[in-house]
Each structure stands twice: as C-alpha cells, then as structure tokens.
Amino acid sequence: MRVTVHLWSYFRDLAGTARLEIELPVGSSIAQLLDAVYRVQPKLAGLRKSTLIAVGVDYQRADYPLQPGDEVSLFPPVQGG
Amino acid sequence: MRVTVHLWSYFRDLAGTARLEIELPVGSSIAQLLDAVYRVQPKLAGLRKSTLIAVGVDYQRADYPLQPGDEVSLFPPVQGG
Amino acid sequence: MKRLLLLTTDPIDEPALVAARQMGAGMGAAISFSGVVRGSEAGAPISAIAYEAFGAMAEHQFHQLFDQLAARWPTVESLRLVHRLGVVKVNEASLWVEVVAPHRGEAFAACQWLIDEMKRVVPIWKKPVPNEPVGRAVSPPARDEF
C-alpha cells in the first residue's frame, strides 16, 4: 500500500523535501513506516525520539495500524506562542 | 490628648458620622481608643473583631501607642476590585 | 519598574490603555485583567456597584504592593493599575491591571498576587445599587447609598 508522509519545520529542511511517498506491506504500523522513511532519509533517524507523528490531523502512536492512502505527518516538538 | 477618628464605609453609616474627636490619657493605645469609641458608638462594638485600623495611611495593631493629633481610621474588611 | 496607578471616577478605557502599552525588547508577555461588575450580588439583581475609597491610604497601600511586587518579581518591567470609584454600572470595568514581563510565568504570578493582595489591604469598599423594579420611577441613589 502507498502512504504519503508530510515533513514539517526543520524535518523538511533536513530531508530537502516536504513530502515522501512510501510503499509498505498492507497492515504496517507507524513504527514500520518510520523504518522505511529512515532508509530513504537517514538524517531524520537521529531525531526519532523527539519526532511527533500525526495521521490526518490527530496524533497517533507507533503501533497505529496504517491504511492505504493515509496522510502521515512527521515533525519536531511544537513551539507555538 | 485628642485623637481624630475617621469612619469609612458602613461604619460611617452605622455611626451616623464620618468623624469623631476622642479625648484620651497621654500614652493610650489603639485598644484603649477603641474602648472609648465604643462608649459613644455602641453599634460599632459588635464589629470589633472584623475592624481594620490605620493610623495615617498605615495599618496598625491594637497595642500601637497613640500620639496627640493622630488621625485614626476604622473600617470594615476591604472589597476593592 | 515602570508603574501607573490611577483611581478615577471616569470609565476605564481599556482599548486606549492597551494601545498605549510600551514594551522593551526583552519583554515577551503582557497579562491584563479586567474586573467587571456582574448583574447580581449575593443572588439579588443589581444595576451598579458604588465604590468608595480612602484615597490617600489606598494610593499608599497600592504603592507598597507595587514595591513588594518589584522585589518579588524583579524582571517585571511595567505595572499599570486603574481602579474606578463611584458608581460603576453592570458590565462596566471597575478594575484593570496589566503586568509586562519577559515570560508569561512571572507575569501571571505577579498579576494574580497583586489582585489578591489588593483585596486584602487596599481600603476600597463597594455597595450594590439595587435594581429599580420595572415601572417605578428611577431616582438617583441617596448620598448614603455610596
């Protein structure tokens, strides 16, 4: 299945792109998506522990089961205000 | 000695006057002044425990030694804001 | 610490006060509090509250509190406080306080502390002005209503 990954803030700068398309086996979790992302974007791997993850507009955890067509966002800690 | 007593808020309403002149022995304390005030204004005596006392513009306690010409204010709990 | 203290019978013009705010380049937080007269007091509807102050002592006590605030929160750059006196109608502000500081933590703490202390020591008193029953002629409250 195909999942779209959006990168925000300095994650986008580090990756040199705001968007990745990742092919994954059906039934993959967010944790498995991250492994696939870090294979193509190794600079992001060191930030894994501080990475926030959303599917659509809601935060999700690493064990969240992805569906085909999901829009996943990865970003650093937020800093509004 | 003569001491001027100013009454504020509903203390003034209860007493029917904003100002009393009280004659006291030299060296009297605020506690002795209050006794003298309550002889002429018995309606205020029941409010003694909630009475706030200032000399000039500073709060003082019952043992404060009064001086001739002191301006004493008696008033209920404050309610600004 | 810059300070403004105003005890006034005029309405509090909060937009004008906010527009006049000046903050140094190190300041990141401005908290303001507006205390407004509610439409009832102890369950009974009212039309206004009449505020009375022992003016000289109120100013002295406010400035003592400002000194204490400056000592407890030395990073506070500016403190402005306006307290209205006389008759303040329901929905009008009786008190406006603003604290400017580098960060919101000390601004919130200082603002709340100041209001709490004011209500403990500043000689200002209030008297509710009852609602006139509908259909009765409205006369101004007598002097001893204040």
Next chain:
Amino acid sequence: MKRLLLLTTDPIDEPALVAARQMGAGMGAAISFSGVVRGSEAGAPISAIAYEAFGAMAEHQFHQLFDQLAARWPTVESLRLVHRLGVVKVNEASLWVEVVAPHRGEAFAACQWLIDEMKRVVPIWKKPVPNEPVGRAVSPPARDEF
C-alpha cells in the same frame, strides 16, 4: 462557550479585539495574554521570528483544547485566540488569548492551562530571523527561512 480562533499572517490588533469584547451580565473577569517576540533568542539578537503552522491540524488541535477547556471550566463564557503566522518582528505580538468567566480564579487557570497545552500539542514552529549586521544590505529571507 463562545469561541474565536484565528490563525493569520496579519498583525494582531489587540485594542480592536479588546474593544469588540462582549460579556454577559454574569461575567466578572476577562484575562488576556499577549505573547510578544523578544529581541533575542538563545542569547543572540534577532530581528523577527518566522512562524510556520500545519494549519488544518493546528485548527483541529486548538478546537480539541477549546472543547477540553469548556469541559474543565464550564463557567467560561468566551474564549478568543489569535495566533500570528509568517514573519513577526521583535516587539510585535505572535499570540493573543482572552478568557471571560464569572470570576478571576477560573479565568486565570483556564488561560494558563490553554497556553501550556497549546505549546504541547498545536503544530506551530518558529525560526528566529537573525539580525542583519549594521551596514549590510538587507535582503528578504529566502523561502526556506520560513
């Protein structure tokens, strides 16, 4: 609970927001917070901060916080929040929050809680815009400076 949420690249007009405030007759307290860009970040002088948001998620997360606030402080009558995006110069406000409630206790608590939670979950990020050295030509920041 009445609510206003605005994410905007326009300057925050705080006097106009204050002038537009409407309070019901049971409301006695309005707290407002203005968060302003400071002249330095991590010790280095800056000229501005560029704010970026994941807009759809930011709005969704803000409204979830508003729902939680309404549940925790059911007496809060009105909540208004404006967050500025894009380049915000030093001394300009990046955030304005106002809470209206019957009493100051819940207004202060709700306002502080909302700002703390916002900084935890709302996807907005900032990037300092360095001070240009004096005498060097000033060029607009490149797209990736945002």
